[in-house]
Amino acid sequence: ALRLSLAWTAAEFLTVRIFPWQIGHTQLAFLPFVQIADLAGAQLVSFLLCWITEALVRFCYLKERHLRMLAPALAGAAALAYGFFTIHAIKKIEGPTQTVALVQANLTIAEKHDIKYFKQNTARYLALSKEARRHKPNLLIIWPETVLQEWIPAEVGHVKHDSRVPYLGEDAALLLGTFSVENNRYLFNSAMAVLPDGSVPPPYHKRILMPFGEYMPFATWLPWIQSLNPGAANFSSGSSAGVFNIPIMDALTETKVLKVAPLICYEDVVQSLAREAVLAGAELLVNLTNDAWFGRSVAPYQHHQIAAFRSIENRRYLLRSTNSGLTAVVDATGATTASIPPFSEGVLFADLQPFSVRTIYSRI
Numbered sequence: 519a520l521r522l523s524l525a526w527t528a529a530e531f532l533t534v535r536i537f538p539w540q541i542g543h544t545q546l547a548f549l550p551f552v553q554i555a556d557l558a559g560a561q562l563v564s565f566l567l568c569w570i571t572e573a574l575v576r577f578c579y580l581k582e583r584h585l586r587m588l589a590p591a592l593a594g595a596a597a598l599a600y601g602f603f604t605i606h607a608i609k610k611i612e613g614p615t616q617t618v619a620l621v622q623a624n625l626t627i628a629e630k631h632d633i634k635y636f637k638q639n640t641a642r643y644l645a646l647s648k649e650a651r652r653h654k655p656n657l658l659i660i661w662p663e664t665v666l667q668e669w670i671p672a673e674v675g676h677v678k679h680d681s682r683v684p685y686l687g688e689d690a691a692l693l694l695g696t697f698s699v700e701n702n703r704y705l706f707n708s709a710m711a712v713l714p715d716g717s718v719p720p721p722y723h724k725r726i727l728m729p730f731g732e733y734m735p736f737a738t739w740l741p742w743i744q745s746l747n748p749g750a751a752n753f754s755s756g757s758s759a760g761v762f763n764i765p766i767m768d769a770l771t772e773t774k775v776l777k778v779a780p781l782i783c784y785e786d787v788v789q790s791l792a793r794e795a796v797l798a799g800a801e802l803l804v805n806l807t808n809d810a811w812f813g814r815s816v817a818p819y820q821h822h823q824i825a826a827f828r829s830i831e832n833r834r835y836l837l838r839s840t841n842s843g844l845t846a847v848v849d850a851t852g853a854t855t856a857s858i859p860p861f862s863e864g865v866l867f868a869d870l871q872p873f874s875v876r877t878i879y880s881r882i
Contacts, residue, residue, distance in 0.1 A: 519576055519590060523568035527561050537817075538787055540564045543824055549851055550601030551594075555830040556877040559789055570594045605851050608833070613871050616766060616776055616802075618658045619650040620837060620866040622845040622858045623665075627810050630841065636667050640684065642863075643694075647686055650865045655689040656766055660839040663782055663806040664707060666696035672706070672723075677716040688714045691764045693778065695806040698723070704754040707732060709780035709806055711762040722760025724782040725791065727753055759795040776872060777801040783808070786825040786836065796832045796880045801872035803834045808841040818844045818860055826852045831879045835870045 530540045542563030545552050552563050573590040576582040623642045629635045647659045668682045677685040686692055691714050698708040698721050708721040727733050732753040737743045764776045779800030785791050786805040795803060805825060809818040822844045829836045830852040838846050843860025847868040858864045 519569055519573040519587070522572045523565050526568045527565040530564055531561060536784070537820055537824060539820070539824065541567060543827065546823055546826055546852060549605060549853060550598050552827070552830060552852060553601035553604045554597045555827055556604070556833060556879050559831055559879055560827045566590070566593060566597055608850050611871065614774065615869045615871050616658060617654055617656065617867065617869050618660060618837060619647070619654070620660050620839045620845050620847070620858070620868070621646050621650070622662070622840060622843065622862070622864055622866070624842050624861055624863045625810070630808070630810070640666060644684055646863070646865055647690075647692070650867070651686055651690050654867060657690045658764060658766060658776065658778070659686060659690055659692050660804060660837060661692070661694035661806070662839045662841045663695035663808045664697060665694050669697050669699045669705070670710065672698045672700045672708070672721055674718050676718055677712060683710070683712060683718060685712055685716055690714065691766060693762065693764075693780065693804060693806075695782065696721070705752060706756065707753055707782060709760065709782055711764060711778070713764060714766075719762060722762070722780050722782075723754070723756030724785065725756040726785055726788060727755050728783070759791070759798045759800075761795065761798050761800050779803055781805045784821065786828055786838070787821065789828070789831065792828040792832055793880055796834060796876065800834065801874055802870070803828060803832070803836045805836065805838045807838065809844070810842040814861065822846060822854070826854065831877065833873050833875050833877050835873070837868070
């Protein structure tokens with residue numbers, strides 16, 4: 519019964535897909551079973567699921583009644599026991615919490631990419647954010663991918679150096695998606711933090727670019743390829759994980775630093791990127807994306823379901839801030855605790871607990 523499970527897991531690992539679906543992802547609603555992902559990722563869930571079901575088929579239908587068929591059953595029981603124990607242990611952890619606000623303005627693709635709407639779009643996000651700040655001070659407010667469609671210098675340093683960078687005041691920090699430029703030459707899809715004192719640390723640049731949308735493959739060596747798709751941007755890719763140290767004032771007027779790592783677009787479905795961010799010190803993972811391209815389909819839900827495994831693998835909260843959905847909060851067990859309905863406007867408040875533990879998956 520190991521043959522099928524090993525072959526299936528190898529096939530999942532080796533094949534190239536934009537959305538890297540694995541059969542283990544289908545078990546997300548069965549939380550105790552998927553907690554073993556913090557040992558060896560979603561692949562371990564796929565492997566165990568295939569092993570158990572293949573053994574059941576052989577036992578029930580092929581009449582292979584051998585004691586060795588108990589091995590996958592015992593492995594499944596051990597996984598469930600581990601899962602129940604882990605969920606219980608995580609929920610018992612007590613520590614300081616941080617309030618965040620995820621803003622979803624529900625812009626259409628036409629509005630988002632038409633230059634005449636750029637200022638209006640930013641104004642919508644600002645209005646929702648200012649209303650959120652009035653309800654709850656000392657917030658971390660998060661906007662999705664490329665809300666600010668302006669070429670902001672990566673070395674801007676402070677909001678006073680560029681009036682296009684939004685600033686919400688001393689009682690709120692802002693993490694937003696924008697375009698940025700380095701040395702007036704290199705263009706990036708970036709995540710930018712605006713701290714409560716108005717300072718702007720160096721942005722995080724998206725590392726995995728969309729071919730034919732954000733760059734043309736092989737155009738560096740064969741420049742004429744760019745002419746085949748003149749509408750494609752010519753972005754550069756980032757080179758490393760980014761962790762923002764965001765100072766937030768708590769209810770006792772004490773400043774604490776929140777270590778936040780952004781993941782842009784579908785970077786949250788790539789296991790290695792979240793892991794690298796955690797190893798760089800991240801206590802909180804944040805995905806900034808725009809899934810409006812997929813319309814009213816299952817794709818935004820699929821994206822969310824795959825991304826939720828990053829929380830289990832690394833034992834971190836994952837905040838997903840999207841333009842039109844699915845904006846949501848995923849806790850360290852992989853459970854989605856709150857969300858905004860797709861294709862609606864709103865602000866999602868969440869009180870979450872930053873974690874610094876490193877799992878076996880993160881470390882090894």
